[in-house]
Amino acid sequence: MSNNEVISVLHNLIETCRRAHNAFRMAAENVQSSEFRRLFNVFAQQTAQFVTELQAELHRLGGETVAESSRKLDNTVVFPGTAAKPSRLRDEASIVLECQREEEAALNAYQDALKADLPLDVQYVVKRQYMDIKDAYDRIRILQRAA
Numbered sequence: 001m002s003n004n005e006v007i008s009v010l011h012n013l014i015e016t017c018r019r020a021h022n023a024f025r026m027a028a029e030n031v032q033s034s035e036f037r038r039l040f041n042v043f044a045q046q047t048a049q050f051v052t053e054l055q056a057e058l059h060r061l062g063g064e065t066v067a068e069s070s071r072k073l074d075n076t077v078v079f080p081g082t083a084a085k086p087s088r089l090r091d092e093a094s095i096v097l098e099c100q101r102e103e104e105a106a107l108n109a110y111q112d113a114l115k116a117d118l119p120l121d122v123q124y125v126v127k128r129q130y131m132d133i134k135d136a137y138d139r140i141r142i143l144q145r146a147a
Contacts, residue, residue, distance in 0.1 A: 001117040007063035009113050013126065014054045014065065016109040020133075021047035023102040027095045036092060036143060040099065043136050050129050057122050096144045103137040 024044035028037045055065055110130040118126060 003061055006118055007061055009116055010054050010058045011066060013113055014051055016106050017047045017050040020102045020106050023099055027099050031092050031095055053125055057125055100140045100144055103140055106133050107137055
């Protein structure tokens, strides 16, 4: 796999983690349950750390983060019904479901990345993050049943 192809894979994973981070932050701000809020905040911190780690790998390989100054982690995810309800959402099940969808998309992106012929040092980072994402996904599925 060429260096440019590895950089492309890393860009994709960075964007995937940014979307997940934003989803978790919005979820934490919109749930009533303190247990859910705590867990979503933990996942938001985790995905922010993943972005940092992936960016370090990207920079090490000579790549640059796309529009780094304009693509900082933010609150751009809109959950169903939030546009009409500026206050906290009441439907925690839909929030949990949206987080589950984001994590499922992340799992798919990471699985695709792991199928690529990545350098071993990059593969190690991606595999470790994948395992953490899989764990988060499993925990969210449990939350979905409880919501």
